[in-house]
Amino acid sequence: MPAFCPLCASDDRTETHEADDGTPYAVCFHPSHGQDGYLWEPTTSRTETPDRSSGSGGLGAELEIWDKLLTCFESSEDFISYGEVEDRFIARYPSEATLLLHRYGHRWRDPEHRSGQYSMSAYLALRLRDLEKDGLLELEWGPAKGPWAYNEIISQWRLPRRSEP
Numbered sequence: 001m002p003a004f005c006p007l008c009a010s011d012d013r014t015e016t017h018e019a020d021d022g023t024p025y026a027v028c029f030h031p032s033h034g035q036d037g038y039l040w041e042p043t044t045s046r047t048e049t050p051d052r053s054s055g056s057g058g059l060g061a062e063l064e065i066w067d068k069l070l071t072c073f074e075s076s077e078d079f080i081s082y083g084e085v086e087d088r089f090i091a092r093y094p095s096e097a098t099l100l101l102h103r104y105g106h107r108w109r110d111p112e113h114r115s116g117q118y119s120m121s122a123y124l125a126l127r128l129r130d131l132e133k134d135g136l137l138e139l140e141w142g143p144a145k146g147p148w149a150y151n152e153i154i155s156q157w158r159l160p161r162r163s164e165p
């Protein structure tokens, strides 16, 4: 089952897998995506799950993940890195964060539970991309820092600018 990387528009370096809970995902290991590759959910698109009630959308609805992620942003702020979003999410929603950590693992937050490609971070980043598709967040790519530096580049997020001069 070939999966086309939405960034490379190619399937040369892509693989398809399932997360521990059965969520299908694809990952592209083109060097430009950093060590962990670029991960997406090929079967989860807005058109297929408009109400986000199936697949991993069921967990998201249960956790009200999209609304909670949006509370991690301030309208006056410029782009913040994915790592900062994750720190804020964990600080504000420790029980949800613990659930995701136990379900999906994390590269360095939970060394006992070595995650596959589909980690807690991959899950949360995918939900941020849902928000970007809906126009509720803006995405840029920038250099990864600190404990995320192994990624080389990492997503950067902010609330949309409603009134550009």
Ligand SMILES: [Zn+2]
Pocket (backbone or CB within 6 Å): 005, 006, 007, 008, 009, 028, 029, 030, 033, 038
């Ligand atoms: Zn790619």
